[in-house]
Structures are given as structure tokens and as C-alpha cells.
Amino acid sequence: SIPLGYFGGIGLASKNGVLFKGANFLDVMTKVNTVVMDKTGTLTKGVFEVQTVKTNQLDERTFLQYVAAVESKSTHPISTAITRYAEHIINSPKPKVEIPKPDYSFSATDVTEIPGLGLKATVNGKSVLVGNTRLLERQGIQFDTGLVDIAETVVTVAIDGVYEGHLVIADALKPDAKAAVQALQKAGIEVVMLSGDKASVVKSVADQLGIKQYAPDLLPEHKVEHLTNLKAAGKTIAFVGDGINDAPVIALADAGIAMGGLGSDAAIETADIVIQNDQPSKIPGLIRIGRITRNIVW
Ligand code: ADP
Numbered sequence: 134s135i136p137l138g139y140f141g142g143i144g145l146a147s148k149n150g151v152l153f154k155g156a157n158f159l160d161v162m163t164k165v166n167t168v169v170m171d172k173t174g175t176l177t178k179g180v181f182e183v184q185t186v187k188t189n190q191l192d193e194r195t196f197l198q199y200v201a202a203v204e205s206k207s208t209h210p211i212s213t214a215i216t217r218y219a220e221h222i223i224n225s226p227k228p229k230v231e232i233p234k235p236d237y238s239f240s241a242t243d244v245t246e247i248p249g250l251g252l253k254a255t256v257n258g259k260s261v262l263v264g265n266t267r268l269l270e271r272q273g274i275q276f277d278t279g280l281v282d283i284a285e286t287v288v289t290v291a292i293d294g295v296y297e298g299h300l301v302i303a304d305a306l307k308p309d310a311k312a313a314v315q316a317l318q319k320a321g322i323e324v325v326m327l328s329g330d331k332a333s334v335v336k337s338v339a340d341q342l343g344i345k346q347y348a349p350d351l352l353p354e355h356k357v358e359h360l361t362n363l364k365a366a367g368k369t370i371a372f373v374g375d376g377i378n379d380a381p382v383i384a385l386a387d388a389g390i391a392m393g394g395l396g397s398d399a400a401i402e403t404a405d406i407v408i409q410n411d412q413p414s415k416i417p418g419l420i421r422i423g424r425i426t427r428n429i430v431w
Pocket residue numbers: 171172173204207209211212248249250251252263264265286287288327328329330331351353376378
């Protein structure tokens with residue numbers, strides 16, 4: 134049976150916008166010694182802004198039509214940002230010097246989402262890849278290797294097996310991300326960040342937040358491996374994520390936590406605990422409520 138005090142703790146948590154899917158998870162939170170977090174949408178806002186567009190052969194409008202045709206088929210936060218930006222440019226008034234209107238329409242077919250890498254599709258009979266440099270590498274497509282070092286997320290585009298351009302996109306830290314990390318570290322909890330994004334971006338975020346343990350370039354199955362290793366090392370783990378790819382790690386953690394606002398349905402359904410307003414600073418609070426409640430119970 135569950136001591137009544139836990140319901141008090143859960144009531145307190147729910148007043149703060151945190152949902153528990155079972156009464157025992159407050160108890161699990163008191164035992165957590167390692168908090169593993171996803172980067173995008175968990176520590177950062179997950180709302181990307183397009184900074185630069187660079188094309189090779191195509192004019193920018195045509196390039197963005199190819200990109201938007203593909204990205205509009207996905208719900209990934211990167212896709213949402215790029216589609217919004219492309220639609221704005223495509224629908225903005227045409228330049229004074231009229232560019233001949235292409236006599237084809239841009240719509241993507243055979244769209245395949247490749248988790249942690251990007252998308253592949255057919256547009257106007259051409260094979261289009263939109264994703265990170267590792268996606269292009271896998272297909273043996275050449276690109277400027279300088280793109281890998283940029284400390285911002287880069288979305289590269291290849292058409293019929295040839296690099297055609299890229300977009301530099303930027304995300305921002307959540308305002309309470311640093312406070313959340315510091316509060317956890319102060320409570321003696323190890324903080325680990327896992328990400329599918331590239332090393333230069335992940336290192337920059339980790340440095341800004343004071344996170345010493347982090348791993349970039351992870352495919353969803355690599356995140357599972359990391360968590361399995363931490364568990365094997367005897368850690369009691371809370372994992373916090375938001376993406377569709379995070380569902381397996383949320384399921385594997387001792388306490389699986391999802392961001393409820395931006396979070397994917399899969400992440401929210403799998404989670405034991407849901408943070409409704411997406412604030413990472415709720416996590417140290419949960420551990421504290423758990424510890425206080427435990428003292429009351431005892
Ligand atoms: P994270 O671990 O940061 O949540 P994901 O596993 O969702 O990231 O994606 C990892 C990387 O794969 C992204 O940083 C991006 O470079 C690329 N990527 C994934 N999905 C897409 C997409 N729909 N469009 C473009 N790039 C994508």
C-alpha cells in the first residue's frame with residue numbers, strides 16, 4: 134500500500150504542472166542519482182530560427198521549394214521551422230526582375246524519415262535528401278567539410294546525389310535550463326546530456342550549462358545503449374526527453390519524464406511523469422518534493 138503522504142506530494146507536484154502516471158514514481162524520484170537529458174526541446178526551446186540559406190546552382194526560392202516539399206511532411210521541430218521560413222519566403226512578393234516561373238509543382242512523394250539523420254524523398258522526379266552531414270556522408274555525397282565545425286545546426290540538401298546547399302538554423306537555451314542543471318548538481322545528482330545533434334553544437338550547449346558529461350551524434354539506438362550502460366553501472370536514472378525518438382529511452386529509464394507541451398505523443402504516452410509547461414527546472418523540484426514527502430511519511 135502507498136503511504137498517504139505520497140498523495141500529498143503528488144498533489145503538490147500536480148499543482149505545479151507535473152503529472153504522475155503512478156503513485157510510486159514520486160518514490161522513484163527520491164532514489165534518482167543520475168538525470169539524463171535530451172538537448173533539443175528539453176534543455177533548448179526546440180524552436181529553430183533559420184539564420185542563413187546557401188545555395189549552389191538554384192535560386193533561393195526554387196531551393197526552398199524543394200526543401201519545403203520534403204520538410205513539410207515531417208513534424209520534427211527542425212522541419213516545422215524550415216517549412217515556416219520557406220513558406221514565408223516563397224509567398225513573399227516576387228523580386229522586381231521576374232524569375233521565370235518553373236512549370237512544375239513541388240510536392241514530395243516516397244518520403245522516408247531517417248531517425249537522427251533527416252529525410253529522403255522524391256520531388257519533381259528528383260531524389261532529394263534533407264538532413265545532417267552524416268546523412269550525406271552515408272550516401273557518399275561530397276560537401277564542404279567546414280560545415281561540420283559550425284557551432285550551429287546545419288541542414289544540408291542534396292539533389293540527385295549532389296550537394297545543392299544548406300541552411301544554418303539556431304535554437305536557444307530555455308531560460309531556466311542553467312538553473313535546473315545547477316540545482317541538480319548541487320543536490321549531488323549527475324547530469325548527462327545526450328543528443329543526435331553534432332559535436333560542435335552539443336559541446337557549446339554543455340559548456341553554457343555547465344554539463345560535464347555529454348554525447349553528440351547519437352542515433353536513437355545509441356541513446357538506448359548509453360542508458361543501458363549507465364543502468365549496468367548501477368545508476369538510478371531519470372531520463373527527460375520530448376521527441377518521438379526518445380520514447381525507447383523514456384521507457385528504459387527508472388523514471389521516464391516527457392515534456393508535455395512540445396513533446397511528441399509517443400514520448401508523452403510512454404512517460405511516467407509529464408512536465409506540462411516544458412520547464413526543466415521542475416525536475417530538481419520533483420526530487421525535492423519526493424525527499425520532503427518521504428521524510429513526512431517516515
Ligand atoms: P535530438 O537528439 O537533438 O533531439 P534528433 O535525434 O531528433 O535530435 O535529430 C538529430 C539530428 O538529425 C538533427 O540535429 C538534424 O541534424 C537531423 N535531423 C533529424 N530529423 C531531421 C529533419 N526532419 N530534418 C532535418 N534534419 C533532421
